[in-house]
Amino acid sequence: MLLPWEYGVRNLARRPVRTALTLVALATVVMLVFVVVGFIRGLERSLAISGDDDVVLVYSVNSEENIENSSIAARTPALLTASLDGTWKRFGVAHVSPEMYLGTRVRTKDGVGGLGLVRGVTRSAPLVRRGVRLVEGDWPQAGEAMVGRLSAAKLGAEPSVMVIGEVIEFEGKKWRISGEFAAGGAAYESEIWCNLDDFQTATKRQDLSLVALLLRPGASAAEVSLFCKERTDLELRAIQETAYYGTLQKHYRPVLLLAWLVVILVSGAGVFTGLNMMYGAVAGRIREIATLQAIGYRRRAILLSLIQEGVLLAAAASLLAGTIALSLLNGMAVRFTMGAFTLHIDSVAILVGCGVGLVLGVLGAMPPALKALRESVAISLKAV
């Protein structure tokens, strides 16, 4: 015979302070799990959605996988357009975007200076970077720049100083913010875009970092790769944009593994917290447990009731932490070496967080309950 469901529920309400403290402790643990899993999912999502299968990046073979270090001749876009059939052309306009991409110190009006990612582009950039949307303001004119949705987070600056009309400073020049763009969470969102010619003038450079090409439907990136192999004098390499971000994902794998390790450690710490709380809770109820045994309840039924209490508390803590995570943490910008991304509390994060919470409830309740049940009824009834 099982104990009534209400018995376990009422037991939680009998010790409100202890229950509240346990709830807060468990919710904190689950919240930490949400933060770390949200971080992992945010980083994975940012890299996964960055890049377009139809876009090929052409940059210097000497820069390995760091486009920031790449330097290619300014004539490269014209050369590629003239030599390749696979580039998409519409209304006589080739979808080729020459770009200069740098990590440089950017200063805002409040004096905050952070390492920002600046991309000098031409008006052909939106033809190739199809995920980029100008959400507010205008395309930058001379002396102007448009900022990504997460650029303030990347700089560690207040969002209020990265709005339209404000002035930022980089490469020894002041730039008025003319617009804000979004890219659906892709890596560009942490960048600042300005006019390529202006940027070349400011940096006193005439070269480019890369050329991004949009392939026409049915064309293959292999054609661009072959061109780069044939023109060894240009020292170029070509890579599909998705493959480029795939390699970045490979570089960040140790970080992601470390983050999962943190999830395991936090969960482990949570189990011990739960154990500690439940040992305390059960220790004060030895006589009650013995009484239940004396009036005929089987040990299994009592164990189930104690686990029910633990799981109820852990489920409530998971719900509380989940609500806070979804309302406050989801979408929060995180600064990272490659730029910035947002914490992403998605279905996987919810599953892992709530799963850890429920496991805490079961594992936390079971050992102290088993310990209490192992004592003989006669001795337990006399316990103080």
Place this chain on the structure above:
Amino acid sequence: MKTTTSVALAALSLMVLVGCSDSDVPQNSESAPNGPADSKYLAESEPAGAMPVGEARKSVEDEQMVTLVGTIGGSTEPFVDGLAAFTIVDPKVPYCSPDEGCPTPWDYCCTQDQVKDNLATVKVVDESGSPVSGDARQILGVKELSTVVVEGKAKRDDQGNLTVAATRVFVRPGE
């Protein structure tokens, strides 16, 4: 019982060793050879009079039929993904020996200054002259550092680059 435990332990150790191998480092084909390929582009016997790449870069004219010999390499990724094409380096240019422990000896990292003048691109073409789609490693059964003899038409440009539109490829056995 003792024997069973020993076998189980040995199997476990083997699994651990396999699990610890570094999958990020491209495997040298010498340790992972490709199987023999059956392709119409493969020559059964080695064409005579093959010219090393370095010499060809000096003497070969545009549109000239050539037979070149070279070692597949010249960069970390000498093969073109999606096309039967790759770069070859003159066999006289040395690359890292196996005992140096270089994970990618085919990039000629220690002799890059010599590679520039001893490099050619090979693209396998069909009857119409179009590059053949696919992976050269699968089509020809080659790998990085394989020595190949290719026959085809040379393409030169003003910058001195040499590309061979190869119709036949011979892979020297054991290399």
